[in-house]
Amino acid sequence: MRQNWQMWSGGLSDTDLSTIFTEASNLNTQSATTFNNADTSVRSSDVAWLSGNKAVQDILWKYVKTANDNAFRCQLENICDIQFTEYHANKGGHYDWHIDVNWNGNEARDRKLSVTVQLSDTSEYEGGGFEFIECQTPDASSRLKGTVLVFPSYLQHRVLPITSGTRKSLVAWFEGPRWQ
Numbered sequence: 001m002r003q004n005w006q007m008w009s010g011g012l013s014d015t016d017l018s019t020i021f022t023e024a025s026n027l028n029t030q031s032a033t034t035f036n037n038a039d040t041s042v043r044s045s046d047v048a049w050l051s052g053n054k055a056v057q058d059i060l061w062k063y064v065k066t067a068n069d070n071a072f073r074c075q076l077e078n079i080c081d082i083q084f085t086e087y088h089a090n091k092g093g094h095y096d097w098h099i100d101v102n103w104n105g106n107e108a109r110d111r112k113l114s115v116t117v118q119l120s121d122t123s124e125y126e127g128g129g130f131e132f133i134e135c136q137t138p139d140a141s142s143r144l145k146g147t148v149l150v151f152p153s154y155l156q157h158r159v160l161p162i163t164s165g166t167r168k169s170l171v172a173w174f175e176g177p178r179w180q
Helices: 014-025 054-072
Strands: 006-008 046-049 080-088 094-098 109-118 125-127 130-132 148-152 157-159 162-177
Touching: 006 054, 014 054, 054 080, 054 109, 054 148, 054 162
Parallel strands: none
Antiparallel strands: 006 148, 046 080, 080 162, 094 157, 109 148, 109 162, 125 162, 130 157
16 A cells, blocks of 8 residues: 655654754744745744755655655655744644645756654644645654654645644755656
8 A cells, every 4th residue: 555654753863853953043933935925824834944954954864765765766866945843823823735846836856755843842832733635644643742754745734723832843845856
């Protein structure tokens, strides 16, 4: 049976989490957009970009490469954009149904595999569940700090509204030649 996603519940070590937090703490966040659209009815979160950060990219690549070898087998390169994201309850934090591939783009490459890393402890926020529309959603263990979830970038997904606290995550999109 074809797998729609791969998950490592609590997979990141304390050292890897510390590296990510250290790198993210040096960045200024800004209001998020979606392919240059700032409509807060679709997405309300604050982001900072870690793209080009080799240390964080290498941490993520281990999981993405393993997931691709195990389940997806798409043409993939160790090239990605990396985003640190905060969803705040007091700002109506959420991200409605979306995909991560820009089908209207004219770039030579497409996002192939998306990866999301849970950075918050479950006691730091309420709400904010992650869901897929076309396939089974990961169970509650996906909320454990350090959990890594890898899935094809064309799967529709969302982050439900945060009802209290702040949910922090890291997302990245690994690329390959355009989808054929």
